[in-house]
Each structure stands twice: as C-alpha cells, then as structure tokens.
Amino acid sequence: MSPSVMVYTEIRNGSIHPVSYELTGKARELADKLNSEVVVVTLFNKLEEKVEEFFSYGADRVIASQDDCFKLFNQEIHTKVMSAMILQEQPQIVLAPATTGGRTVLPAVAGMIHTGLTADCTGLDIEEETGLLLQTRPAIGGNIMATIKTPQHRPQMATVRPKTFKIPEKRNASGVIETFCLNDDMKRTTIEILDYKPLEAGTENIQDKDIIVSGGKGLKRKEGFNLLKQLAGILQGGIGASRPTIEAKWIEYPHQVGLSGKVVSPKLYFAIGISGAVQHIAGMETSEIIVSVNKDPDASIFQVSDYAFCGDLYDIVPKMMEQLKEKIADPVKDKEGESHV
Amino acid sequence: MNIAVLIKQVPDTDDVKLDPETGTMIREGSGTIINPLDLNAIEEAVRIKKQLEDDCEITVLTMGPPNAQFALREALALGADKAVLLTDRKFAGADSWSTAKVLAEALKKTRRYDMILAGEKATDGETGQVGPEVAAMLSMPCATYVSEIEHNENTVVVTRTVEDGTEKQRIQFPCLITVLSALNNPSMPTLNGKMNSRRADIITLTSQDLDIKPEELGLKGSPTRVVKVTTPQKTRKTKRFSGSKIEEGILELVEEIKSSVLNQ
Ligand SMILES: Cc1cc2nc3c(=O)[nH]c(=O)nc-3n(C[C@H](O)[C@H](O)[C@H](O)COP(=O)(O)OP(=O)(O)OC[C@H]3O[C@@H](n4cnc5c(N)ncnc54)[C@H](O)[C@@H]3O)c2cc1C
Ligand SMILES: Nc1ncnc2c1ncn2[C@@H]1O[C@H](COP(=O)(O)O)[C@@H](O)[C@H]1O
Numbered sequence: 001m002s003p004s005v006m007v008y009t010e011i012r013n014g015s016i017h018p019v020s021y022e023l024t025g026k027a028r029e030l031a032d033k034l035n036s037e038v039v040v041v042t043l044f045n046k047l048e049e050k051v052e053e054f055f056s057y058g059a060d061r062v063i064a065s066q067d068d069c070f071k072l073f074n075q076e077i078h079t080k081v082m083s084a085m086i087l088q089e090q091p092q093i094v095l096a097p098a099t100t101g102g103r104t105v106l107p108a109v110a111g112m113i114h115t116g117l118t119a120d121c122t123g124l125d126i127e128e129e130t131g132l133l134l135q136t137r138p139a140i141g142g143n144i145m146a147t148i149k150t151p152q153h154r155p156q157m158a159t160v161r162p163k164t165f166k167i168p169e170k171r172n173a174s175g176v177i178e179t180f181c182l183n184d185d186m187k188r189t190t191i192e193i194l195d196y197k198p199l200e201a202g203t204e205n206i207q208d209k210d211i212i213v214s215g216g217k218g219l220k221r222k223e224g225f226n227l228l229k230q231l232a233g234i235l236q237g238g239i240g241a242s243r244p245t246i247e248a249k250w251i252e253y254p255h256q257v258g259l260s261g262k263v264v265s266p267k268l269y270f271a272i273g274i275s276g277a278v279q280h281i282a283g284m285e286t287s288e289i290i291v292s293v294n295k296d297p298d299a300s301i302f303q304v305s306d307y308a309f310c311g312d313l314y315d316i317v318p319k320m321m322e323q324l325k326e327k328i329a330d331p332v333k334d335k336e337g338e339s340h341v
Numbered sequence: 342m343n344i345a346v347l348i349k350q351v352p353d354t355d356d357v358k359l360d361p362e363t364g365t366m367i368r369e370g371s372g373t374i375i376n377p378l379d380l381n382a383i384e385e386a387v388r389i390k391k392q393l394e395d396d397c398e399i400t401v402l403t404m405g406p407p408n409a410q411f412a413l414r415e416a417l418a419l420g421a422d423k424a425v426l427l428t429d430r431k432f433a434g435a436d437s438w439s440t441a442k443v444l445a446e447a448l449k450k451t452r453r454y455d456m457i458l459a460g461e462k463a464t465d466g467e468t469g470q471v472g473p474e475v476a477a478m479l480s481m482p483c484a485t486y487v488s489e490i491e492h493n494e495n496t497v498v499v500t501r502t503v504e505d506g507t508e509k510q511r512i513q514f515p516c517l518i519t520v521l522s523a524l525n526n527p528s529m530p531t532l533n534g535k536m537n538s539r540r541a542d543i544i545t546l547t548s549q550d551l552d553i554k555p556e557e558l559g560l561k562g563s564p565t566r567v568v569k570v571t572t573p574q575k576t577r578k579t580k581r582f583s584g585s586k587i588e589e590g591i592l593e594l595v596e597e598i599k600s601s602v603l604n605q
Contacts, residue, residue, distance in 0.1 A: 012504075012505060013505065072508065073503075073508065075473075075482075075483065075484070075485070076482050079477065099504060100485065100486050100501070100503040100504060101503070103469055103470075103485070104473055104483070104485040104486075106470075107437070107469075107470035107471075107472075107473035107474045107477070108473045108474065108476060108477040108483060109477070110437075110438060110470070110474060110477075110564075111438065111441060111473065111474035111475070111476070111477030111478045112477045112478075114438070114564070115438075115564050116436065116438060116563070116564030116565035117437065117438070117470060117564075117565070118565060119437075119467070119468040119469060119470055120467070134568075139466075139467065139570075144570055144571065144572050144573075145570070145571050145572075145573050146567050146569070146570050147567070147568050147569040147570075147571075148565050148566065148567050148568065149565070149566050149568050150564050150565050150566070151566060152564065153564040189482075190482045190512060190513040190516075191482050191484075191510050191511070191512050191513075192510065192511040192512075193508065193509075193510055194498065194509040194510060194511055195508070195509040196506060196507070196508050196509075197506050197507045197508075197509075198505055198506040199505055199506050204505070205504040205505050207504060208504075210602070211602065235598070235603075253488075253502070253523050254502070259464060260377065260378070260521075260522045267601075267602045268598060268602045288601075288602075289597065289598075289601070289602065290577065291594060297583070302579065302581065303577075303579070304577060305577060305579055306577050306578055306579065306580065307580055307582070307590060307593075307594050308579055308580065308581045308582065309582050309583070309587060309590060309591075310581065310582065310583035311583055311584070311587055316587060316591075319587070319588065319591055320591050320594070320595075323591050323592065323595045324595055324598070327595050327596075327599060328595070328598070328599055328603060328605060329603075329605050
C-alpha cells in the first residue's frame with residue numbers, strides 16, 4: 001500500500017466542523033485512486049459527536065488526541081503536534097480546511113518540514129501517470145485557475161475551503177480510535193490564550209450559510225439592511241455586505257464579503273445594490289447561484305450573475321419577498337426537521 | 342523595540358475592470374502599489390513607535406525586482422526608518438516557501454527583531470502563507486488574522502478575528518503577526534516624508550549575502566510548480582430582467598430556489 005492520505009480536522013467549540021467530513025470524503029476518493037489509506041487526525045478537548053463518525057465518512061484510521069490544551073485554539077501547539085504526526089505517519093498527502101485555523105497551522109507546518117502547500121484549492125485529483133496530487137485553485141480574483149503540483153517534496157499539502165466538496169454518503173464502517181500522546185515539549189508554548197468571545201447571537205459566521213443576502217452602497221442608507229434582513233429571514237440566510245457599507249458603519253466587519261473580507265460560497269448569493277468591483281467578486285464568485293439587483297444596466301455584477309434584475313432595489317426586493325413568502329413552504333419548520341437528520 | 346514589516350509590491354487592481362467578453366481582468370495601464378494589508382502593518386508599526394516616543398526602529402523588507410525599491414521608499418515616507426531590498430534573478434519564480442526562506446534569512450541577517458508584521462495575504466498571490474512560514478523558519482510563534490495589537494514590554498496582546506468570534510492571545514517576543522484591514526486606517530505619506538524618502542539609502546541584499554543553499558532559491562527551490570493555467574469559461578447563464586419582465590424573472594427565480602436550493 002502506498003503512503004497515506006491524511007486529513008487535519010477542524011473542531012470548533014467542541015463539535016466537528018462539517019468541512020472535516022468533506023475532506024475525509026475527498027481523501028477517500030484520492031486514496032482509492034492511489035491504493036492507500038485515509039488517516040484522520042483530530043485534536044480536541046471535549047467533543048459532542050463521536051470520533052467514530054469519521055469511519056463512516058471514509059476513514060481507515062482515526063488518530064485522536066484529547067487534551068485540555070486543545071480547549072481553545074493554540075496555533076503553536078497545533079503546529080508542533082501536526083508536524084510530529086506527519087513525521088510519524090509519513091503521509092504522501094495532507095488535506096486541511098482553509099479556515100483561519102488551517103490557514104495558520106498548515107503554512108507553519110510547511111515551513112517547518114520544508115514542503116509545498118497550496119492554498120484554497122477548489123479541485124483535487126490524482127495525475128494518472130505519476131500519481132501526483134493535482135491541486136487546482138483560483139488566482140487573481142478567480143479569473144484564472146492554476147493547477148499546481150508538488151513534484152519532489154512530501155507530503156503534498158493543500159488547504160480547501162469549506163463547502164468546496166460534498167459531505168459523502170455515510171456508510172457502515174467502524175474501527176478503533178488510535179490515541180496520540182502529547183509530550184511536554186509539544187505542550188510548551190509562548191502563547192497564552194486569554195479570552196475567546198463568540199460572535200453575538202444572530203451574527204453567526206456567514207461562511208456557514210447556504211444562502212447569503214448581501215447589500216452594497218446602493219442601499220443608500222443604513223436602514224436598507226433591515227429590508228435585506230427581512231429577505232434573509234424568509235430564507236434563513238445570512239447577511240453579507242460590500243466594503244463601503246462597513247466603512248460607513250452601516251454593518252460590522254464580520255459581514256464583509258470580498259478580497260479583504262470573507263470568501264463565501266453559498267448555494268444562493270444575492271448581491272443587492274452592489275456594483276461588482278473585482279474585490280467584491282473575488283469573495284463570492286464561486287457561489288452556486290448568483291442573483292443581482294442593480295439599477296445600472298452596465299453594472300459589472302451582472303456579468304457574474306445567473307439572475308440579473310435591472311431596476312430599483314426598493315421596488316424589486318419587496319416583490320421578491322412577496323413571491324417567496326407565498327410560494328415556499330415554511331423554512332423555519334423545514335430547517336428544524338432537517339437539522340435533526 | 343525593533344519592528345520589521347514585510348511588504349510586497351503588487352499590481353494595482355483598484356481600478357481594473359472585467360473584460361465583458363472573457364470575464365478576465367483588464368490589467369493594462371495598472372501600476373504597482375504596496376499590498377494594501379501591508380499598509381495596515383506599516384501604520385501599526387508607526388503607531389507603536391509613536392507610543393514608545395520613538396524608542397523604536399522600524400525596518401521594512403521586500404523581496405522583488407529592483408523596482409520594488411519604490412514600495413520601500415513609500416514605506417519610508419510613511420514612517421519606516423530602514424529599508425531592505427532583497428533582489429536577485431535567482432529569487433525569481435519563488436513560491437510561498439521559497440519566498441519565506443529568503444525573508445527569514447534576511448531577517449536573521451539584518452538584526453534581532455522583537456516583532457515582525459506582515460499582511461494577512463497579498464492581493465496578487467492570495468496565499469496568505471508567507472507570514473506563518475517565515476515564523477516557522479525562525480522558530481517564532483505567529484498570530485494570524487489580527488485586528489488589534491496592544492504591546493507591552495516583552496509581550497504583545499493580540500485580538501484574532503476568526504470565523505465564529507474573536508480570540509485574545511498574549512504572545513512573547515520575538516513573534517510574527519499577520520494583520521487584517523480592520524486593524525487601523527492607513528495614513529497618507531507626508532510631503533516631508535516623501536521628499537526625504539527619495540534620497541534615503543536602501544540596503545540591497547542578494548543571494549550571496551544570505552545563507553541559503555542554491556537549490557533552495559527561486560523557482561528551483563520552490564516545492565510547488567504551476568503546471569497549468571486556464572481561464573474558466575463563463576458558465577453563468579445570466580438571464581436579464583428589466584421593466585415589465587421583472588415579475589416574470591422573480592417567478593422563475595422563486596421556482597429555482599424552491600427546487601435547487603431548498604429542495605422543496
Ligand atoms: C485593496 C482593496 C480591497 C477591497 N476589498 C473589498 C472587499 O473585501 N469587499 C468589497 O465589497 N469591496 C472591497 N473593496 C472595494 C471595492 O473596490 C469597491 O469599492 C466596492 O466593492 C464597491 O461597493 P459597492 O458595490 O457597495 O458600492 P458602489 O460601487 O458604489 O456600487 C453601488 C451600486 O448600487 C447601485 N444602486 C444604487 N442605487 C440603487 C437602487 N436604488 N437600486 C438598485 N441599485 C442601486 C449602483 O448602480 C451601483 O452599481 C476593496 C478595494 C481595495 C482597493
Ligand atoms: N516578496 C515578498 N516580500 C516581502 N514580503 C512578502 C513577500 N511576499 C509576501 N510577503 C508578506 O507576506 C504577506 C502575505 O503574502 P502571501 O502569502 O503572498 O499572500 C504579505 O502581506 C507580505 O507582508
């Protein structure tokens with residue numbers, strides 16, 4: 001069997017972030033092509049779900065480390081543990097989420113163990129002739145796609161944004177959890193974690209949302225976001241924003257979408273009163289369906305939209321809400337049913 | 342205190358437009374600027390220096406072609422004290438690892454820094470990897486996604502803005518910090534600063550000045566290789582609705598939302 005495909009998982013506030021399953025599924029596909037095994041690494045303090053879950057998403061082995069030092073994220077400890085894990089297991093590929101955590105730990109690991117790392121991959125495959133990992137990522141604001149290889153160095157490492165790959169179907173599988181023991185050196189740290197403040201209720205991370213309603217300068221005033229909140233409310237969506245609305249203090253920074261804000265990839269993205277500057281588009285272009293409302297027929301945002309509504313947003317958005325309320329089943333009830341599956 | 346700021350010269354994409362036919366960026370006529378987040382890093386260094394009543398030295402470093410000296414001069418005009426240009430044909434084609442290697446060796450070579458600041462990511466490569474890789478090569482702790490810095494004698498308290506909230510960490514010097522735009526509002530250079538920076542000395546280092554193996558430099562020393570670049574075809578169907586067609590469009594949209602987004 002060839003060396004393994006390793007997955008670094010994301011545990012947030014004591015629960016497994018879905019991106020961990022997405023990556024486990026992708027790792028399974030790659031490992032099958034390479035005739036190798038999937039090793040899932042998970043570091044946590046407390047966990048709501050069972051670590052065994054990873055077997056049903058495609059893991060052959062699960063290595064867990066449970067320790068108080070993982071209660072709050074400490075990048076220094078994660079980096080040391082992951083480097084040690086890689087040296088011990090000698091995987092040929094390591095996949096990690098392109099989250100603030102993964103994008104902090106993996107580059108540090110790459111720097112330490114001297115190997116290549118490709119950020120924010122949207123496609124991963126195995127080259128048939130060579131067995132090398134083909135890593136595809138958008139560059140220059142998504143206008144070109146670059147395919148990258150790591151020919152000589154091992155492991156070949158990539159980070160992947162949440163929601164890039166689908167969570168695989170669960171299957172019947174089980175296994176024994178292996179434990180990884182930390183030594184004192186791994187736990188030694190120059191970083192003291194003082195405090196963690198979760199976002200206020202109602203301002204969940206928009207990157208986790210399937211539907212995002214974003215507003216721009218075209219709203220003309222702060223109160224315009226109330227209209228968008230109503231639309232988002234009907235669809236259980238989150239609120240996004242262009243940078244000038246943040247600068248005008250209409251809404252807070254965690255809502256900013258774009259180059260200097262968040263990169264989102266929901267199933268449905270509304271760009272309302274947003275002109276479509278490249279810096280904004282860089283943050284939402286990979287959304288599945290893009291709907292835009294703008295009164296300027298030449299607005300750039302229309303070029304990346306599936307549905308382009310040209311007209312006054314204060315006229316069009318209320319009409320959309322009216323139709324949505326009439327035609328869709330109560331999303332609140334549906335959502336509740338869904339979340340218990 | 343000694344602060345280093347890593348800056349990168351990037352194409353000015355502020356006023357680029359998308360080509361309506363191909364959907365690619367029209368880059369013609371765009372100049373170069375300092376990577377915007379690196380301006381936040383410079384601003385923060387200058388702020389700290391002021392707070393320390395000038396008992397602080399700020400060194401800016403960049404790896405790039407000879408004309409990257411203009412980025413350094415701008416940084417000097419903004420308040421940096423020293424500028425180091427890392428330039429050599431052998432550095433060309435470097436990926437994030439190999440870029441970080443040059444920066445790390447140059448940092449080692451030039452002096453002992455208490456704090457190194459970098460942007461969270463650059464607008465051209467968008468990897469966001471150089472900062473943490475440099476820190477790892479220098480065996481220092483690294484705080485990323487930082488939106489607030491409070492410095493003390495031997496430590497710094499940073500606020501990291503992460504997906505689901507904020508984290509406060511106290512980190513010992515020496516350390517590396519990558520910054521977000523929420524950190525501060527960069528100032529414009531003063532006229533005086535501009536004048537002085539034109540004449541200022543810039544320290545230039547090449548591969549010969551740095552302790553790096555030839556096989557670790559530039560494209561040759563880069564673990565990753567770009568093997569293919571494609572321009573994705575626009576796949577959006579872009580249905581346009583205006584005037585009296587809007588209602589029709591809304592009905593179509595609602596049907597698609599029902600079936601493909603909400604699975605009803
Ligand atoms: C380094 C850098 C980083 C940046 N990062 C980001 C980023 O992360 N995110 C981001 O969004 N921007 C970013 N920007 C800013 C970006 O360049 C644009 O300035 C910004 O996206 C424009 O925001 P906007 O579309 O809301 O405003 P505008 O460009 O002013 O557009 C407003 C739009 O609303 C339309 N409109 C007005 N009234 C109505 C109405 N009644 N009904 C319908 N439509 C109407 C107008 O036709 C117009 O198209 C960045 C810029 C730089 C230089
Ligand atoms: N060639 C370079 N010279 C100096 N600093 C750089 C260089 N490339 C990247 N950096 C620093 O690393 C940060 C992140 O860049 P990147 O990893 O390329 O997205 C930038 O904001 C700079 O602070």
